């Protein structure tokens with residue numbers, strides 16, 4: 371009997387080597403590869419149910435009907451599954467994030483990874499992880515990485531059809547116990563989403579070509595830092611890739627600035643901690659939250675320091691998370 375209702379869970383992820391820019395917008399193919407870690411305590415749970423009477427997919431986000439642009443994005447994603455499976459069914463999709471949405475915490479990553487898994491299941495597709503990653507990428511580039519737990523590399527790929535633009539797992543979370551402390555400095559939605567921000571940088575930044583060209587060595591070095599568990603190298607490279615991406619973003623026209631004043635205060639506090647001998651590094655996505663990367667033994671001290679900074683609303687602590695997975699289903 372076919373499964374008619376399924377629930378999947380996927381974790382968010384944070385890139386240590388950043389993705390910014392597309393080589394094909396239609397298939398959402400990245401212009402650069404990226405490397406991320408998957409985050410245990412930030413996740414999306416998505417239930418999807420086949421409803422015979424529906425004429426289009428219905429989406430509820432965090433307990434409310436989704437906004438028009440969110441529903442449209444999800445409906446065109448679901449069209450991919452209808453095309454792939456040859457099944458014309460429509461569904462009700464109920465999705466919950468356990469963290470602030472659209473505030474630079476990669477909500478689209480966990481959302482489209484969970485949706486890819488749950489939707490593949492109700493559409494009767496026996497998808498491999500690689501196929502799920504390829505599908506998730508078409509929803510959101512960073513979602514391709516959230517299919518896997520631990521340390522993940524997103525391949526830029528070179529094919530026009532995009533089947534080699536998928537993520538792979540470099541190492542499971544057990545390989546190296548890292549911690550992330552996320553300093554929340556604002557819970558407002560960002561003004562410019564990543565997709566629009568990328569388009570603007572591609573079109574207008576004089577640094578865009580240099581960004582694309584210089585990404586491969588970053589990927590190679592980060593991969594070896596992870597395999598060799600070289601924390602200093604991982605941290606220095608993560609900061610380099612982060613600042614390089616934000617430099618690119620700021621050099622667009624009009625320039626984008628995802629940070630607020632507290633973002634900068636937290637960066638300085640992390641540098642100061644390091645000057646005093648604590649191994650901690652920062653990275654920041656397309657938003658104002660600062661993620662401090664550290665080792666388990668230092669988390670209490672770093673958390674104490676960061677939560678004292680005026681403007682830091684709260685700190686979310688997380689170890690690395692596991693693969694996206696099915697957590698419930700009905701036939």
Ligand code: 2P0
Pocket residue numbers: 384385387388389390398404476478479509510511512513564565568654655656
């Ligand atoms: C990353 N970001 O590597 C980079 C760093 C944000 C900053 O991937 O257009 O929402 O849906 O493919 O995946 C966020 O971009 O963009 C992102 P789309 P996505 O994590």
